[in-house]
Amino acid sequence: MPTDDGLAIIIPAFNEEERIIPTLESLAALLQRYKNAQVTVVNDGSTDRTAQQVEEFISAQAGQFHLINLAENQGKGAAVKYGILNTRHAIVGFMDADLPYDLTSISDAVERLQAGSADIVIGARDLKESHMAYAPSLLRRISGRAYSVLIGLVLMKGIPDTQCGLKFFQGDVARTIFERVTIPGFGFDVEVLYIARKWGYRIQRIPVVLSHSHHSKVRLIHDSIQMFFDLFRIRRNDQRGLYWQQHAR
Numbered sequence: 001m002p003t004d005d006g007l008a009i010i011i012p013a014f015n016e017e018e019r020i021i022p023t024l025e026s027l028a029a030l031l032q033r034y035k036n037a038q039v040t041v042v043n044d045g046s047t048d049r050t051a052q053q054v055e056e057f058i059s060a061q062a063g064q065f066h067l068i069n070l071a072e073n074q075g076k077g078a079a080v081k082y083g084i085l086n087t088r089h090a091i092v093g094f095m096d097a098d099l100p101y102d103l104t105s106i107s108d109a110v111e112r113l114q115a116g117s118a119d120i121v122i123g124a125r126d127l128k129e130s131h132m133a134y135a136p137s138l139l140r141r142i143s144g145r146a147y148s149v150l151i152g153l154v155l156m157k158g159i160p161d162t163q164c165g166l167k168f169f170q171g172d173v174a175r176t177i178f179e180r181v182t183i184p185g186f187g188f189d190v191e192v193l194y195i196a197r198k199w200g201y202r203i204q205r206i207p208v209v210l211s212h213s214h215h216s217k218v219r220l221i222h223d224s225i226q227m228f229f230d231l232f233r234i235r236r237n238d239q240r241g242l243y244w245q246q247h248a249r
Helices: 020-031 050-059 076-084 103-114 138-154 171-178 188-198 222-239
Strands: 007-013 037-044 065-070 091-095 120-123 166-170 203-206
Touching (some): 007 076, 020 050, 020 103, 050 065, 076 091, 091 103, 091 171, 103 120, 103 166, 103 203, 138 222, 166 171, 171 188, 188 203, 188 222
Parallel strands (some): 007 037, 120 203
Antiparallel strands (some): 091 166, 120 166
């Protein structure tokens, strides 16, 4: 597939009727800065009015917003993968539907990719320059730290915050990686970064400004257990050779 210039942003959305429109309104202003920019909402089988609200918003725009509807809920990773593999842009990224990060974080990521200083730019909430407008619950902080330790023990070290919902890529890099992503749920972030590290892609971590309370869809018990087993699934995939395919650099 030939590559276009410009920027594509993927927004996975599952039952986001209360939060999706403010996000799209904020991104509409951001898109004016970039040539050939678009936002694609991947509706992951929502059972509320997410799809209808996005359709109504799109009808009033000038073609910069798109909607992909998945018939059934497949998981955040599957929704992001579907969206990214349907892009042709030079720079591709994804973020959470409630847009918890300040738009300057997005601009910073895009500028670094445009300058060619990185193949992948990811938000890092653990950097001292990052600013959190609210404090996550103690349980979520403990869970996040424990997961980071497990990643280091099972797969890789050096990326303390794999789960920040702001990641941008050189377009060809994103499409090459996501062609091989297998995890449909929240554990996909780790798989993406594992593949990137394995293939030697340049990853830059940038500080982010968390502008409001982010209501995570991760269920601490159920999803945390699944994400734990996903680490071993990634390692098993690697042992089976699923991540060793030749790729162009």
